Amino acid sequence: MGHAKQNVTLVVEEELLLAARKVALDQRTSVNQLVREYLAALVEEPSRRRLARARLKTAFETGIVGSVTGSGAVKTFMTGDKDLCFVDTNVLVYGFDKSSSPKKRVAQRLLTELMEEDRLRVSTQVLQELFVTLTKKVSQSCSSEEALAVLEDLTAWPLMVIDYAAVRAAVGLADQARLSFWDALIVVAAARTGAAVLHTEDLNDGQAILGARICNPFAA
Secondary structure (H helix, E strand, O other): OOOOOOOOOOOOHHHHHHHHHHHHHOOOOOOHHHHHHHHHHHHHHHHHHHHHHHHHHHHHOOEEEEOOOOOOOOOOOOOOOOOOOOOHHHHHHHEEEEOOOOOHHHHHHHHHHHHHOOOEEEHHHHHHHHHHHHHHOOOOOOHHHHHHHHHHHHHHOOOOOOOOOHHHHHHOOOOOOOOHHHHHHHHHHHOOOOEEEEEOOOOOOEEEEEEEEOOOOOOO
């Protein structure tokens, strides 16, 4: 027996409705179906994040890769704020290290806090780099299936999809700020997610770029 359905009246701007109809046409569906899918995702999101948090915490505790470089002394890191935070690939990699290095402990505390408070933001670039690093670039790598499970759980939080506009913006920023293209693309993605803080060890700690403050969580 199917679920009972009820009619809902929505009041939206004409331009938005026209744009939604175009999207529905491109996807060979209807505006009604798009709205149903959005509402279903909105309802399911909290439960999906709870499961993702639990699985990622388990992966943090057990570790899925080994011999991640970078084990020097680090500061005891706490964010102390409630801003949205974009996390670069290198910070995530330390979180999944099997060792008990200081950087692993700092990364785990940071990531756990951001997940618990739903302030974690990443991009498709970060997920791509994370997959390659976990499966290819560490001496004790994990399987593709283990890495994909991590990526899947990370998408429980808003994901910035890198498009051509972001690429163009990164090219301009790289020239302007004298950054590598890939670092500039990370900064552009962080800014577009609305993150006030970008956690990375690849840029200058304390610097502000495109409204995002660079924070190296491992800086002594």
